[in-house]
Amino acid sequence: MGNKSIHFRSRAFISCITLALVASLQIVAFIAQFLSHQSSLHQAVDNVQKRIGLDSAFLDVGNKTLNTPVNQFAISQYLGRLNDTLKQEGYPVLVERIQGVTLDSEDFRSYPNVITVNFVNAEQEINVNLRSKSASSFLTFNWSGFIISLFIAPLFFVSNRTRKRRDAIEEIAPASPKLVINLKDKTISNGIDEKAVTLQNKPLCFYTALVRYCIDNPLEPLPPHKDVPQELITLANKCFGRLIELGHTKRKRPDFNANLDKTLSEIRAALDEVFSAYNVEKEAYYPPRAQGEGSRSKQHSYALPPIKEEDIEIIGN
Template identity: 45%
Template sequence: MKSSVSQLTLFFSSWLILQLSFGAGQSYQNSLNNERFISSIEKRIALDIPKLTLANKKFKTAADPHSIKSYIDDVNASLRELKSPLQIVSLQGIQLSKSAPQHVITSILRTSDQEIILEMQLVESGWSSAVSFLAPILAFFIALIHYFSRKQKIAIATINVAKEPESPPLKLRIDLKNKSVNFGNNSEAVLLPNKPFCFYAALVDYCMHTQLPNLKHNNEVPDELLQMANKYFYRLIELGHTKRKRPDFGVNLDKTLSEIRSALDEAFKDNIELKELFYPPKAQGEGSRSKMHNYAILNRDPNRVEFIGK
């Protein structure tokens, strides 16, 4: 609907501009034609004056209205053949018609013994001469070209959008080289102690590769998860981060998870809406109910996690 209104607006505005331009050009051309024909008529009358029976006060001669009108008719007939915009209506006061002419142009011809007044009238050319029938056709083509140009731009934009590769998803980076986690491209790395770092790396790895992981406080930590945590700890030793005794990842689970959540709060401060995917859920409620909640993380997409130095 909006596109149709835009096309109609362009069509009518183009038509108006073209019509005004044509009118201005036509007016200028008519002015030039009028001047040319006035000069031509004056020359014709000036050459024919000796043959005309005009009144002359100096020589006290009277005019012959009948012959003057006949002469005017002959001249006007010639002007019509030339498609002149002017016709003679009066010569030296002798009018061709009794009706008062409109839009009269008066010219004075001077001879050695008198002044001859010549009156001419513009011929009504009708409204069609002021209207360009080409203007709406050109306006239609302008609107049509704009329409197809717009369609082409939209098609090209659609193709370009389709060609543009999707931006890669933001990743959680678990860096064993400096015992840190960070998320996205601009967030700062957050350092963790050995035990929570290794347990979180193992928790992320375990949840991504386990179908429906069931990690509850009232159950012991699965052996596979503990083995992964130990593997990451031994990797820290290989990287020269620690020489301490391997911690027991199965005890003080609440404290370990609390330290992990604190680090993640800092790592996801600029992407809070995505934190839930990588955040071990907190227990809801008290007592036995708190022991029933699952602290497994929700992310199952390996493309959203990057292990560095694994």
């Protein structure tokens, strides 16, 4: 149990890392909000400038060339209408002055920043003063960043001692043996050591087929007093054909129904030798022996215990 214990960092470290994460994500959020405000402000100023430029053709803004004065009343009325529209559409700016005419009735306290814009329209220079909201008015506490930081923070709570111990356990843990059937050299082994036992063609093919059959048909009984199922015979013949392809034999296919006891005995003997140091693991691949009176007992089955594809390895199949 001691190997599985988890070591947490100190409370001071946990508090500091949590605060640091919260602060970091809030700073990122503030930067994003500030950049968004600047982009919106720039777009708003451009739109207002274009609007005034288009409307100036109908406004009496005066003309220095013609020596005509500015119509202050008309400009003041225009400023009122324009600012009402800007407020309704949520613009971060208002227009304070056009050609020196100021809208005294407007409260600009929420718009502390002054932006001066000068542009020429129809050979007439127009001076405009805009007022914008401060960037701080758009900076708000980001709850999403706060929640994310609370989810991330626990990843830093576990001490390196836990990780190192876990890595050490994984390195020390021995590999588990499993059945390896090598059709290329007609052997079976356990995948751990170099111990391998050579089998004759018939028991090798029958055992390979038996393993395949039991994977595909778990818990299917195989009583020795009955004929070998046709599906199992087909798998064994297929394996024998593979041995022919590999150049191991040119003989006629054996009768896998004949001398079943002898075939199973040879298989068990090979497994006993291969898994001599792994008796527990051997049981997963071992055709059960008959219990009671003789191997032909009707209650007996030589089917393997339930195994999976990942429990075996067949080379040269």
